[in-house]
Amino acid sequence: MRAFQILIDGFAISALYALGATGFTLIFGVSGVLNLSHGAIMVAAAVAAWAAASVLNVGTYAGALIGVGVALLTAFATYFAVVKPIQDSRRIPNEEKEIFVLTGTLLWGIMIQELIAYFFTNNAKTVLPIVEGVVEILGVRTPKNEIFTAIVCCLVIALLWLLVNRTRTGKAVLAASMNPRGVTLLGLELTNIYIVVWAIYGILAGIAGVLLGMFLGVSSYSVGPLTASAFSIVVLGGLGSVSGSLIAAFVVGYLETLTAYLVSPAYRTIPALLLLVFVMYIRPQGLLGRR
Amino acid sequence: MAGFFTSRLFFVSLALVIIAATLPLYVSGYVLGLLTVAFYFGVFAMAWDLLFGFAGEVNFGPTFLIGVGAYTAGILNAQFGWSVYLCIVLGALASVIAGLVLALPALRVRGPYFGLTTLVAVLMLQNFIVVFADLTGGEIGLTIPDVITINAGANYWIALGFMTISAAILYGLSQSPIGLVLQASGQDPVQAGALGFNIVKHKLAAFIVSAFFSGLSGALLVFYFGTASVGTVVDVAVGVNVIVSAVLGGRRTVLGAALGAIFLIVAGEFLRPTGELATFIVSAVALLVVLFFPGGFLGAALSREARS
Numbered sequence: 001m002r003a004f005q006i007l008i009d010g011f012a013i014s015a016l017y018a019l020g021a022t023g024f025t026l027i028f029g030v031s032g033v034l035n036l037s038h039g040a041i042m043v044a045a046a047v048a049a050w051a052a053a054s055v056l057n058v059g060t061y062a063g064a065l066i067g068v069g070v071a072l073l074t075a076f077a078t079y080f081a082v083v084k085p086i087q088d089s090r091r092i093p094n095e096e097k098e099i100f101v102l103t104g105t106l107l108w109g110i111m112i113q114e115l116i117a118y119f120f121t122n123n124a125k126t127v128l129p130i131v132e133g134v135v136e137i138l139g140v141r142t143p144k145n146e147i148f149t150a151i152v153c154c155l156v157i158a159l160l161w162l163l164v165n166r167t168r169t170g171k172a173v174l175a176a177s178m179n180p181r182g183v184t185l186l187g188l189e190l191t192n193i194y195i196v197v198w199a200i201y202g203i204l205a206g207i208a209g210v211l212l213g214m215f216l217g218v219s220s221y222s223v224g225p226l227t228a229s230a231f232s233i234v235v236l237g238g239l240g241s242v243s244g245s246l247i248a249a250f251v252v253g254y255l256e257t258l259t260a261y262l263v264s265p266a267y268r269t270i271p272a273l274l275l276l277v278f279v280m281y282i283r284p285q286g287l288l289g290r291r
Numbered sequence: 292m293a294g295f296f297t298s299r300l301f302f303v304s305l306a307l308v309i310i311a312a313t314l315p316l317y318v319s320g321y322v323l324g325l326l327t328v329a330f331y332f333g334v335f336a337m338a339w340d341l342l343f344g345f346a347g348e349v350n351f352g353p354t355f356l357i358g359v360g361a362y363t364a365g366i367l368n369a370q371f372g373w374s375v376y377l378c379i380v381l382g383a384l385a386s387v388i389a390g391l392v393l394a395l396p397a398l399r400v401r402g403p404y405f406g407l408t409t410l411v412a413v414l415m416l417q418n419f420i421v422v423f424a425d426l427t428g429g430e431i432g433l434t435i436p437d438v439i440t441i442n443a444g445a446n447y448w449i450a451l452g453f454m455t456i457s458a459a460i461l462y463g464l465s466q467s468p469i470g471l472v473l474q475a476s477g478q479d480p481v482q483a484g485a486l487g488f489n490i491v492k493h494k495l496a497a498f499i500v501s502a503f504f505s506g507l508s509g510a511l512l513v514f515y516f517g518t519a520s521v522g523t524v525v526d527v528a529v530g531v532n533v534i535v536s537a538v539l540g541g542r543r544t545v546l547g548a549a550l551g552a553i554f555l556i557v558a559g560e561f562l563r564p565t566g567e568l569a570t571f572i573v574s575a576v577a578l579l580v581v582l583f584f585p586g587g588f589l590g591a592a593l594s595r596e597a598r599s
Contacts, residue, residue, distance in 0.1 A: 034403055085582050092585045098402065099349055100581060103538050106531060107578040114571035224527060235407045270418050273411050280408055284400040
């Protein structure tokens with residue numbers, strides 16, 4: 001009974017983590033950018049969906065779409081206002097661009113977080129779920145919303161896999177992650193690829209944010225923890241490796257759920273952090289990372 | 292190094308310190324209190340700059356070193372009643388040990404991987420403090436019975452003196468041959484090693500020095516506040532402020548980091564009337580500086596001087 005509950009709850013949380021971390025790792029793989037405003041973009045999507053559905057009464061579907069749209073816009077704003085100027089800057093030495101992107105996106109994330117807190121307060125917001133009610137699976141009362149979350153996450157990840165492996169654009173993205181210079185030599189404009197990747201990232205983060213808002217609820221305080229969990233999942237899986245992130249998301253998701261159910265919800269994050277430190281010591285490149 | 296004592300930077304710093312030292316004669320206790328905190332923060336930022344600017348280690352967790360120093364000093368005083376000065380020294384020593392713990396992964400992993408390890412270190416410390424609430428005061432914080440002094444002017448002078456001495460030592464170290472080797476090993480460890488420099492030894496030294504000053508400053512801050520809490524010395528947000536200070540003031544300048552910290556804290560106070568938007572405005576200004584003056588305040592000033 002309890003085992004099934006852990007199995008089901010853990011799956012939904014892991015799938016959500018996986019979706020959130022996939023976009024994050026994709027951007028790193030292709031353009032070497034670690035986007036520390038990730039959590040802020042997810043929260044912005046959730047809050048936009050909440051505001052559209054609960055304040056403007058546009059309905060849950062339109063609300064969810066607006067949330068994803070806001071995430072897409074925020075992702076583009078992040079790229080054009082923060083990341084691109086730093087990458088193109090001639091005053092910042094190349095070997096220091098990484099830390100500048102980290103600092104810049106961190107500050108940008110704080111700005112988004114503060115704006116959300118200013119206009120929508122710090123209170124936790126739960127987005128109205130698209131599907132309501134509960135069903136019984138294997139004797140566990142499960143909200144339909146939880147099943148919906150898991151299904152959407154898996155579908156979106158499958159779509160992403162198809163996009164990357166089966167379309168021309170996707171193959172260009174994949175090639176850029178392997179060798180940016182090679183792609184340029186083949187006559188593809190690197191900036192266009194980056195724009196595509198940021199668009200994919202924005203949509204993924206938006207969907208993850210809205211689903212999170214329906215499943216657990218968000219507040220402006222979630223920004224930091226969300227960024228940190230995406231960061232640790234991605235490093236655990238191996239920076240830039242999408243399949244590694246997926247595995248890591250499930251490892252972290254189940255570890256947290258197990259701890260929360262069997263030990264105490266207060267210690268929820270500790271085993272995952274210990275595992276992370278342990279993996280960093282024996283395999284610094286992560287589970288599936290390349291060096 | 293000898294050129295420094297005749298350079299304009301030296302005279303400007305000297306003048307600033309002298310002016311700062313006379314402040315208690317004519318400003319209110321409120322301003323002094325603000326600057327006292329700013330000076331301790333300045334030491335955090337300078338210590339961080341030594342690690343990042345020179346050793347090239349992206350330390351996202353400056354508050355791990357600060358927090359270990361602060362809490363060690365606080366716990367020893369509050370739970371065991373040891374004297375304030377002994378607690379401060381032991382706090383700094385505990386922080387040095389924490390620095391060595393942090394240095395271990397730094398010798399193995401680099402860049403973002405090391406950055407994450409340091410972030411995890413902070414989160415672990417935070418969890419530890421919350422879980423062992425009997426010892427540490429948990430989320431509420433630890434109330435510390437003793438203080439160094441309650442005189443605002445004396446506290447201010449202690450902080451100013453401490454920051455000046457730390458700045459002199461850290462700046463001197465950064466301009467010394469050791470600083471140059473550190474800088475070289477931060478930029479290209481393989482080549483620096485091939486030139487025959489012992490990178491491991493230099494990096495360890497950088498971690499120890501950085502940890503020592505972070506911990507010492509953290510311990511002093513705790514005895515100034517009379518309380519140690521996660522929100523003031525451990526939280527990731529505090530660490531972000533330290534990093535932003537150093538980048539704002541100009542990385543790889545050490546002295547700039549202190550300027551950045553003072554600016555950040557004073558600006559935050561000036562913006563208090565704007566309420567919740569204060570953090571937004573400070574972050575926005577910091578982002579603009581990062582984008583348009585990547586060298587920071589001191590970096591921009593020095594390069595202008597060099598050009599003219």
